[in-house]
Amino acid sequence: MYKVLKRKKKIMLKQKYFKRNGGLLLQQHSSEGNVKKIKLFTSKEMEKATDHYNENRILGQGGQGTVYKGMLIDGSIVAIKKSKMVEGKKFDEKKVEQFINEVIILSQINHRNVVKLLGCCLEAEVPLLVYEFIPNGTLYDLIRKQNEELPLTWEMRLRIAIEIANALFYLHSAASAPIYHRDIKSSNILLDDKYRAKVSDFGTSRSVALEQTHLTTRVEGTFGYMDPEYFRTNQFTEKSDVYSFGVVLIELLTGQKPISANQSEPVRSLVSYFLHSMQENSLFKILNPMVVKDGPEQEIMVVALLAKRCLNLNGKKRPTMKQVAMELEMIKASGGTVIEDCGDEESEIDDMIHSWDTNPSSSMSRTIPTDSVTFPLNSSF
Numbered sequence: 001m002y003k004v005l006k007r008k009k010k011i012m013l014k015q016k017y018f019k020r021n022g023g024l025l026l027q028q029h030s031s032e033g034n035v036k037k038i039k040l041f042t043s044k045e046m047e048k049a050t051d052h053y054n055e056n057r058i059l060g061q062g063g064q065g066t067v068y069k070g071m072l073i074d075g076s077i078v079a080i081k082k083s084k085m086v087e088g089k090k091f092d093e094k095k096v097e098q099f100i101n102e103v104i105i106l107s108q109i110n111h112r113n114v115v116k117l118l119g120c121c122l123e124a125e126v127p128l129l130v131y132e133f134i135p136n137g138t139l140y141d142l143i144r145k146q147n148e149e150l151p152l153t154w155e156m157r158l159r160i161a162i163e164i165a166n167a168l169f170y171l172h173s174a175a176s177a178p179i180y181h182r183d184i185k186s187s188n189i190l191l192d193d194k195y196r197a198k199v200s201d202f203g204t205s206r207s208v209a210l211e212q213t214h215l216t217t218r219v220e221g222t223f224g225y226m227d228p229e230y231f232r233t234n235q236f237t238e239k240s241d242v243y244s245f246g247v248v249l250i251e252l253l254t255g256q257k258p259i260s261a262n263q264s265e266p267v268r269s270l271v272s273y274f275l276h277s278m279q280e281n282s283l284f285k286i287l288n289p290m291v292v293k294d295g296p297e298q299e300i301m302v303v304a305l306l307a308k309r310c311l312n313l314n315g316k317k318r319p320t321m322k323q324v325a326m327e328l329e330m331i332k333a334s335g336g337t338v339i340e341d342c343g344d345e346e347s348e349i350d351d352m353i354h355s356w357d358t359n360p361s362s363s364m365s366r367t368i369p370t371d372s373v374t375f376p377l378n379s380s381f
């Protein structure tokens, strides 16, 4: 009798968790045909895979939760994201939405440069996502932790940029409805065993078909990568991802963080620094030494011009991800001899720098990084 009651209680608890973790929401989307079949793991499988969420298995921690390295019963190595749903005693409904959103979006995607979702678990106390394991860390770390054993050559940088661009082009166009990632940054680009790029972290991404409208109520994204036009208007467009991609491109060129500061200096925006140097014809002074040593001058210049166009304050003037991917492929194939028509009017670049540096309130109605304003470094809007 006791055993039966205990088992019944356990089943009821699992059902409660399933509901609370957005299981019904997922079922609803499934029945509407928005979600491809997704594998549901049991909580027992997840505990076994992570050795009861052993601290030694932690791969990293993000805004959404903790990521563990795990091994499934069939021996495959996976990354398991345990969502951070419970703050104190309160269960965060917003995070459930983000979680289900990631499941819905990733279940529709099959691209070699996007991290694969293998399944999820909804019957545990907090929901869990199971991804393929990507062994070589993030692009953010690779750019900064350079060593002689694995130098990040110009060829690798260009290839990684092409892979990210191809993934974004696919998301924007090839999937059944356009998907905007909305949080493109180097720490969301993972690197596989061959150092191929895999775009990850789709918690804040949106499918236009699901959303119906691009107007958002809450500006989301990461400080330093966020499109100023989106920040001003709340209107996220495909060009906002293009802007963030432009920031990643200049990280690859310069090796510097998008926002940098130390105690003695004010916060500096890499975008503004980069645009200044382009205007003053001193780009080569701010490039990463490896890039200067290793990359053909003409190729570097064309990539820098492309990055500048991605960072245009006016979204309409930015290229699409299709154009970006094609141009990068052409640069790689031609060795930079193809200089595209980049609309490189001096006045345009002047406007961009001016807005960044001197008049943040006219270009951005809310506070946005400028050289003269101090911000908490890890803030995510």
Ligand SMILES: Nc1ncnc2c1ncn2[C@@H]1O[C@H](COP(=O)(O)OP(=O)(O)OP(=O)(O)O)[C@@H](O)[C@H]1O
Pocket (backbone or CB within 6 Å): 059, 060, 061, 062, 063, 064, 065, 066, 067, 079, 081, 115, 131, 132, 133, 134, 135, 137, 138, 183, 187, 188, 190, 200, 201
């Ligand atoms: N599929 C994966 N394979 C290997 N490691 C992973 C995988 N997914 C995530 N990680 C690791 O876990 C860390 C945290 O990932 P997560 O996507 O939760 O957060 P984040 O992108 O760092 O932060 P935020 O969610 O706040 O943007 C990553 O930086 C990475 O080191």
